[in-house]
Amino acid sequence: MITPDSTDKATAAAGNDVAEFTQTFFLSAGEANAQQEMSLPSLTSRIIDIATAHANSLGIGNPAMEARGCGWVLSRLAIEMNRYPKVNETYSVTTWIESWNRHFSVRDFMIADAAGIPVGYAVSVWMVLDTRTRENAGLSHLSLPECMVSSRKCPAARPGRHPVVVDAGHEDPLPCGAVRATAPGVVRTFGYADLDFYRHVNTVRYVTMLLNRFSLREMDETQINRLDMAFMREGRYDEPVTVLRADSGLHTVLSMADCADGTPLLSASVSRLPRNLS
Numbered sequence: 001m002i003t004p005d006s007t008d009k010a011t012a013a014a015g016n017d018v019a020e021f022t023q024t025f026f027l028s029a030g031e032a033n034a035q036q037e038m039s040l041p042s043l044t045s046r047i048i049d050i051a052t053a054h055a056n057s058l059g060i061g062n063p064a065m066e067a068r069g070c071g072w073v074l075s076r077l078a079i080e081m082n083r084y085p086k087v088n089e090t091y092s093v094t095t096w097i098e099s100w101n102r103h104f105s106v107r108d109f110m111i112a113d114a115a116g117i118p119v120g121y122a123v124s125v126w127m128v129l130d131t132r133t134r135e136n137a138g139l140s141h142l143s144l145p146e147c148m149v150s151s152r153k154c155p156a157a158r159p160g161r162h163p164v165v166v167d168a169g170h171e172d173p174l175p176c177g178a179v180r181a182t183a184p185g186v187v188r189t190f191g192y193a194d195l196d197f198y199r200h201v202n203t204v205r206y207v208t209m210l211l212n213r214f215s216l217r218e219m220d221e222t223q224i225n226r227l228d229m230a231f232m233r234e235g236r237y238d239e240p241v242t243v244l245r246a247d248s249g250l251h252t253v254l255s256m257a258d259c260a261d262g263t264p265l266l267s268a269s270v271s272r273l274p275r276n277l278s
Helices: 040-057 062-068 203-211 216-221
Strands: 007-012 019-026 070-081 090-100 105-113 118-130 186-189 222-231 240-248 251-258 264-274
Touching: 019 040, 040 062, 040 070, 040 090, 040 105, 040 118, 040 203, 062 070, 203 222, 203 251, 203 264, 216 222
Parallel strands: none
Antiparallel strands: 007 019, 019 090, 070 118, 070 222, 090 105, 105 118, 186 240, 222 264, 240 251, 251 264
16 A cells, blocks of 8 residues: 655656656565565565556556456566665655556566665566456457667566476476475465455465564574565365475475365575575
């Protein structure tokens, strides 16, 4: 939700006519984590909010989709952060459209401090969901001026592919590309508060579930410098899922699957760096 402290502005990218969209925020204690910095769920929420605001300003947002029974949803998301805004700091998020085709749109983000110095970037892949069939409706019915697709490159790596994590007791041979869990799985049943406007599990809830696989000590001693998520299908109300984790040093791969039939919902990876505790 955009707070009264937020300001919106459309700015032109240097050297071209492509519009960018920027919002400025003040980080309150309620948006911070135990390390007194912006939490990843809060940052994910900001990214979704500004993407929505920009799409709305271009006339291709969810209000314009409603009559068609459609809406924008995330397919992939990667966030890379050098550092996170601290409590009581002002920061900004800027977004622009990188590419656009019949099926998906790629949208990039820059997170900057009060001086305008970048502290992180994000890359997202979006699709249009048909809320009746629950399938990809495509983007061919939308109209966007070519000048609104930016030539600006985002320095963050593109969202990637992740190996499937299987239970530690899985018998050999493992499925192709799979890795064994290095920690016991956790079962969670999606409830009412996990759902969003489309009556499926909200992206921010997924981020929270993944972060809860890490201990407070791990987060005190390390900082997440990259989160990469790929969504396979919607999570549904009252659906029990298993979350599995496989570690290789400070790199973690996570999988989320339906408990009943093993259908994958989400694959993700988290990379961490040691904190400077001096």
